[in-house]
Structures are given as structure tokens and as C-alpha cells.
Amino acid sequence: MPQISVVVPVFNERDNVKPLVDEIVAALRGRHDFEIVYVDDDSKDDSLAVLQGLKAQVPELRVLHHVAQSGQSTAVRTGVKAARGTWIATLDGDGQNDPADIPKLIAARDAGEREVKLYAGWRVNRKDTGSKRWASKFANAIRSRLLRDSTPDTGCGIKLFERDAFLDLPYFDHMHRYLPALMQRAGWRTVSVPVNHRPRGAGVSKYNNLNRALVGIADLRGVAWLIRRSRRTGVDEI
Template identity: 80%
Template sequence: MTPAFPLSVVVPVYNEAGNVAPLVREIVQALRGVTEFEIVYVDDCSKDDTVAALQALKAEAPELRIVRHLSNSGQSTATRNGVKAARGAWIATLDGDGQNDPTDIPKLLAMRDESPADVKLFAGWRVQRKDTGSKRWASKIANAIRSRMLRDSTPDTGCGIKLFEREAFLDLPYFDHMHRYLPALMQRAGWKTVSVPVNHRPRGAGVSKYNNLNRALVGIRDLRGVAWLITRSRLTRTEEV
């Protein structure tokens, strides 16, 4: 596919009707005049008015496209389907709850422009999180365990704002919850990754779709699986003769 845009912003959402309009407007304000872009929202079969809220924004934000799942499939699947539908050479992702700040996207783009070509992922790092104390402690413990097992040199893999090359992402192995392990998966593929401090904000509306227990239970299984993938990887350089 020949890219139609330098950048696509992919936002997976589930029951985020109250956060849609403010975030779309912030994305547009942050990027118009900076680069050509499109916004791809992927609705994960919401039960509220998320899709209606998105459709109402199309007149003021012609950059907006809407992809809708016909069944609830989770954030990783929504992200991947958004990337597949995207027409940009590079992808910026944001969580749909408004906690990521779109004004950080130009910062990630500037970092990319200053970096070597083999850096394919710029991962947001929430240095001052605006979550509950229990969620911050759970993430701190999970990040420590993950870093020890995967050695991905990434302080915060759970941050939703990331910038990566579309082609490199689609070449990664796909599985549910893969979005939590993108730095390790990119490194497994032979690419370099960089963590960039970004802003973090309180949720604007609605409620979180995760809790500490379900994250921990699936995280243990996923972590073992990613560690296995890393041990089974083999990178081979090639040349055309």
C-alpha cells in the first residue's frame, strides 16, 4: 500500500461517548498545520452513543474515519484493525479516555525526525500518572516484573500514546493484549525503541474498563508467552544476488 498520509492517529474506544468530542477536537488542534493526517477511531462494539457522537463530528473534522467492530474484541484487536485500515506511513495511538495528551504527538514526531532509521517505536512514558494509588502501584510492580523478564529497557509499556511505523507494526506477531508488549516485540523484530516522557491527565468522563486483578491474571500468561517468543526468535540478514 502506498501511504496516503504521513500520519494516522488510531484511537480504540469502548463506551467512551463522553470523551469522543473533546479528544477529536484536541487531536485536530494539535496536528493541523503540523502534518497531513487522518484520525481512525475504532469502536469496539460500544453499547452507548459512542458511534453517534463520532458521526456528529465528521462535519467539523473531515480527517475523521470510523471503523466499527461487529463484536466486542478488545483493545489489541481494535488497535490492529485501526492500523490495518489506516493510510498513514506512521501511526500514533491514543487511549480513548482522554488521559493521553494529543499535544505530545508533535513531540514524538520531532523525536522520530532526530532519530536513526532503525528506531521504529517511540513509546510514551507517564512520569507523573494521574491514576488512583492502587493502579499506580499495580503498574509499578507489573512494569518491574516485565522489565526483569523481557529486558526491554522500557519503564512504561502501558501508556496508550505511541508512535510507530505502520509496516513494522503489521509485521509483528498478533495476539490478544499484544499492545502491552510493543517495545519487546519491536526489539524482537530487530528494531530499536525509545521511551519519551509525556503528559498524563485524569479521565474526562466514563469509567475504566480494567481492574488490577484482571490485568494481573492475563498479564502473567501473556508475559510468559512473550518471553517464549523472544527465546524462539531468529534474525537473519539477507542480500539479493
């Protein structure tokens, strides 16, 4: 069984698929037992065909396909449910996350405490446009003030978390943006780890500042409600 399952959701990323798969293999092969689980969210280009062609070259690669487009959070959850590793590393499919940071997150986990179930990437030197960086900074400030999750960057796609802890979280669309707060709500600790960030290699972003903001308002209210309504207690077996 693999130690690590690398889950990558993709939608219309055909030109980024092979370079990213090659980088994942270069970062992990010979260092960790791993698998790569790509989830194609019903791409309209030939991303799925590219992935199927790579399977003969990369034995660690598994490919899942949504029969209808369902969004990034659902694609991540699909990959995690199918994963065989006890720990999951996630990457965005656009190539902006650096797979070379996965061993760094694993090392942080190995040196960390058992109560930490999520190691979240922190893009300290973002390579996005100025407007996107400003919007992200503003959104992070509001989120941090409302949820008090002590996380500087929840939007970074590269994360390492325990599979069982993730699957125990409440599922909803866009939940991948709130994993630190949700993990903390469940009673676990989270750690932010500085990681590399790169310009998009090819293709176009699937989000813009406006649709992020409109969706984010409803999501923030929902997550805040979940936190307020949560109850936790220790359990003794007698």
C-alpha cells in the same frame, strides 16, 4: 496521503470522544498531514453515533466499527490496517493521553535513527489512583526483568510507530501492552519519550488491577516464549 494516522480505539467513551477529537485537530492541523481513525469496539452506549455526527465537522475523521466486541489490541490492529499513513500514533480513548504530545513524538522520530521504529510514551507523572500506580510499577518491574525490553512504561497508550513494522509483528490479544519487546524481537530499536498524563475526563476504566494481573501472567509467559524462539539474520541478494 496523510503523513500520520492517529488511531484511537474506544469502548463506551461517548463523553470523551468529542473533546479528544478536538484536541487531536488542535495539535496537528496546519502542522502535519494527518487522519484520525477511530475504531469503535461495539460500544453499548452511543459512542458510535457521536463519532458519526463528528464526521461532518472533522474531514480528517474516519470511523470503523467492530460488529462484536474484540478488545483493545484487535481495535488498534483494525485501525492500523485501515490507516493510510506510513506512521501511526495511538491514543487511548479515555482522554488521559495528551494529543499535544504527538508532535513531540514526531520530532523525536525526525531526530532519531532509522533503526528506531517505535517511540513509546512514558508517563513520568501519572494521574491514576495510588493502587493503580503501585500495581503498574510492580508489573513493569516484573516485565522488564523477564523480557529485558529496557522500557519504563509499556502501558502508556500514546505511541508512535511505523505501520509496516507493526503489521509484521505477531498478533495476539493484549499485544498492545508489549510493543517495545515485540519490536525489539523483530530487530528494531525503541525509544521512550516522557509525555503528559491526565485524569480520566469522564466514564469509568475498563480494567482493574486483578484482571490486568491475571491476564498479564499468561501474556508475559507467551511473549517470553516468542522472544526465546525467534531467529533473525541479515539477508544478501546475490
